[in-house]
Each structure stands twice: as C-alpha cells, then as structure tokens.
Amino acid sequence: xxxxxxxxxxxxxxxxxxxxxxxxxxxxxxxxxxxxxxxxxxxxxxxxxxxxxxxxxxxxxxxxxxxxxxxxxxxxxxxxxxxxxxxxxxxxxxxxxxxxxxxxxxxxxxxxxxxxxxxxxxxxxxxxxxxxxxxxxxxxxxxxxxxxxxxxxxxxxxxxxxxxxxxxxxxxxxxxxxxxxxxxxxxxxxxxxxxxxxxxxxxxxxxxxxxxxxxxxxxxxxxxxxxxxxxxxxxxxxxxxxxxxxxxxxxxxxxxxxxxxxxxxxxxxxxxxxxxxxxxxxxxxxxxxxxxxxxxxxxxxxxxxxxxxxxxx
Numbered sequence: 001x002x003x004x005x006x007x008x009x010x011x012x013x014x015x016x017x018x019x020x021x022x023x024x025x026x027x028x029x030x031x032x033x034x035x036x037x038x039x040x041x042x043x044x045x046x047x048x049x050x051x052x053x054x055x056x057x058x059x060x061x062x063x064x065x066x067x068x069x070x071x072x073x074x075x076x077x078x079x080x081x082x083x084x085x086x087x088x089x090x091x092x093x094x095x096x097x098x099x100x101x102x103x104x105x106x107x108x109x110x111x112x113x114x115x116x117x118x119x120x121x122x123x124x125x126x127x128x129x130x131x132x133x134x135x136x137x138x139x140x141x142x143x144x145x146x147x148x149x150x151x152x153x154x155x156x157x158x159x160x161x162x163x164x165x166x167x168x169x170x171x172x173x174x175x176x177x178x179x180x181x182x183x184x185x186x187x188x189x190x191x192x193x194x195x196x197x198x199x200x201x202x203x204x205x206x207x208x209x210x211x212x213x214x215x216x217x218x219x220x221x222x223x224x225x226x227x228x229x230x231x232x233x234x235x236x237x238x239x240x241x242x243x244x245x246x247x248x249x250x251x252x253x254x255x256x257x258x259x260x261x262x263x264x265x266x267x268x269x270x271x272x273x274x275x276x277x278x279x280x281x282x283x284x285x286x287x288x289x290x291x292x293x294x295x296x297x298x299x300x301x302x303x304x305x306x307x308x309x310x311x312x313x
Contacts, residue, residue, distance in 0.1 A: 003077060005040040006070040008033045009048060013067055014140065017049070017056040075275065078141055092121040095287055098134035098143035099126070101226045102202050103270065106246045108147070108291075115290045119283050130200055130225070138275055144284050145274050147291075149203055152273035159303050160271045163292045167262035168203060169248060171234055171241040178240060179257040186214050186264050193221035193239030201225050202244050203268040210265040231256060244268075274304055 008022065012033070015021040023030040041047050048063035049056040059067060099108070104126055112124060127137050131151035137143040139157055146152060152160040170189060172178045181188055190211065197204045211218055221239040224230050227247035234241040234256065242265075248258045272288060272295070274280070285297040 001040060001043055003074070005036045006074055008036050009040065009067060009070050010074060012037070012049075012056065013059075017058070019056060075141060075278070091119055091283060093281060093283065094123045094125055095284060096125040096127065096137075096143040097145060097147060098137035099128060099147040100131060100134065100149075100201060101128055102244050102247050103147050104128050105227070106244070106249070107270075111287075111291045115287050118290075119286065122283050132200065135273060138273060144278075144280065145272055145288070147270065147272055149268050149270045150200060150205075152271050155273070157276055158273040159276055159306075160273050161288075161292070161295055161300060161303060163270045163272050163295070165267050165269050167245050167260060167267050168207065168242050168265045169245040169261055170259045171231060171243055171248060171253070171256045172259075173235065173237070174255060174257055176240070176257070178259070184259055184261075184264070186211055186216055189240060189242075190216040190218040192218075194218045194242065195222045195224070195230050195233050195239040196220065196242040197230070198223045198225045202227075203265075206266040206268060207242055274300075276304065276306060278304055280304065 011022040023033045046062040050058040131148040134146040
C-alpha cells in the first residue's frame with residue numbers, strides 16, 4: 001500500500017467514478033490508475049468499487065469506509081507538511097479562501113488589506129462560488145476555510161464559527177415610491193416585482209420566510225447570485241431589489257436609495273467553516289481574528305479539535 005494508491009481512489013471519487021478524468025488530473029494513464037486501484041483492493045482483500053463491465057458505478061459498503069479513511073490519511077499527510085512548513089516559514093505561504101461573491105466583493109477587501117500589512121509575505125488564493133461549492137473546496141483540501149452564510153452546517157466534516165451578523169436592505173431608484181414611504185412594510189414591497197438572490201445564496205430563505213409569514217407572494221422578476229447584478233436590473237426598472245446590507249456602496253450606488261429591512265426580515269449570520277481536526281498555520285488563525293476579532297486563536301483551536309463549540313451571535 002502507498003499514498004499514491006490512496007490518492008487515485010480519492011481522485012476517482014472526485015471525478016464521478018470517471019477513471020480517465022482522474023488519470024488526466026493526476027498526469028498519468030487510465031490503465032495505470034486502474035491497475036493501482038486493483039492492487040490496493042487485492043492487498044486489502046475487499047473491493048472498493050462496484051463495477052459494471054470496465055466501468056466503476058459506485059462504492060461497495062466496505063469501499064465507503066475505505067474511502068473515508070483514505071481521505072483522512074491524505075488530510076493528515078497534508079497536515080504533516082503544513083506543520084513542517086509552519087516552522088520553516090511561519091509568516092510565508094498561501095492562504096486559500098473559498099467564499100461567495102458578496103463576501104469577496106464587499107466584506108473581504110478591507111480585511112485582506114489590514115491582514116497584508118501584518119503578513120506581507122502571505123499570498124491569497126480566493127475561490128468564489130456557491131456556498132456548497134465553497135464548502136466542498138475545503139473538504140477537498142483546496143481551501144483552508146470557507147466563509148459563507150449558508151450550507152456549512154450541512155457538512156458534518158466542518159466546524160463552523162459565527163463571524164458576524166447582518167441584515168438585508170431594499171434598493172430602489174431615487175424617486176421611487178418606496179424610497180420615502182412610511183412605514184416601510186413587506187406589503188408595500190410586495191406590490192412591485194422583486195429582484196433578489198438565487199435560492200441558495202445570501203439569506204434567501206429568510207426573505208422567503210418573511211413574505212410567507214405575512215401571507216404574501218411577491219412576483220419575483222429576476223434572481224441572481226451577484227449583488228451587483230441585482231442593482232443593475234433595479235436601475236433598469238425591472239423591479240425593486242433586496243440585497244445584503246453590506247453590498248450597498250454609497251460611493252458607487254449614489255443613484256439608488258437603500259432602506260434597511262432588519263425590522264422586517266430575520267437577520268443572518270455569516271460563518272467560517274474549517275475542516276475538523278485540521279492543522280492551521282499561524283497566519284490562518286491571524287486572518288480569522290482579523291475578520292472576526294472575537295475568534296481568538298485559542299478558542300478556534302479548541303473548536304477545531306472538537307473540544308468545545310462557539311456561542312451563536
């Protein structure tokens with residue numbers, strides 16, 4: 001048994017049981033990958049994969065446990081290298097963050113700017129996508145942490161730490177009736193076509209819940225994953241927008257009016273997700289504390305080791 005065999009098994013899973021794609025991603029041949037997987041199965045005395053002819057179609061019951069152990073072993077090996085690198089270059093390396101557009105565009109720039117003044121040698125790798133995509137980046141070892149409002153709790157392999165609380169806001173063009181109406185209500189908003197987030201993004205569940213709670217069914221004219229796209233179509237008159245409050249920039253969005261909806265729609269908590277029992281380099285802890293000052297290194301380390309949980313905001 002060797003580590004490369006374990007890597008082949010995990011890579012085949014990541015590529016949907018496609019051995020050719022897995023081989024290409026690891027710069028080797030498909031027959032070589034198949035041969036090494038067979039050799040591992042023979043050594044273990046169990047079949048890892050269900051086969052239909054030459055195709056792999058799923059995992060056997062023992063195969064599911066073998067794959068889980070392979071992933072854990074490879075994570076631990078990665079941690080060994082990380083420990084060595086930590087002592088060799090404590091303030092130098094790459095910090096990989098998986099997150100959503102709103103976090104990357106509106107929340108992280110000032111945080112990264114402050115952090116880089118403390119750790120100028122640290123380089124960033126920023127991966128943007130859906131909350132699920134971001135979580136799976138961490139599970140695959142391609143990111144150190146995920147920053148998102150949704151999805152983290154759906155992955156038991158991740159621990160989650162509350163980062164900050166935020167609310168939604170309404171955005172309309174200047175002169176729109178909702179720019180000045182008092183009191184602002186969901187009933188008033190529901191009279192207009194709505195432009196807001198796709199169902200998996202940025203607190204959309206709380207928006208739906210608020211309207212349903214008032215027995216309202218607004219017409220949704222457009223959904224998007226990007227706050228800037230929502231504001232663009234508000235400017236075009238397609239409807240009124242509901243966005244994350246921090247996604248409004250007065251310097252750029254001066255032609256729009258923002259109105260807080262914290263009294264109408266339940267607030268949201270953005271969280272940081274980290275792989276359980278992961279070894280984190282010192283600058284990763286420092287970045288977390290820069291983003292969320294209440295998340296001190298000793299607290300985060302205990303939670304990651306499974307020695308406690310953190311309070312909710």
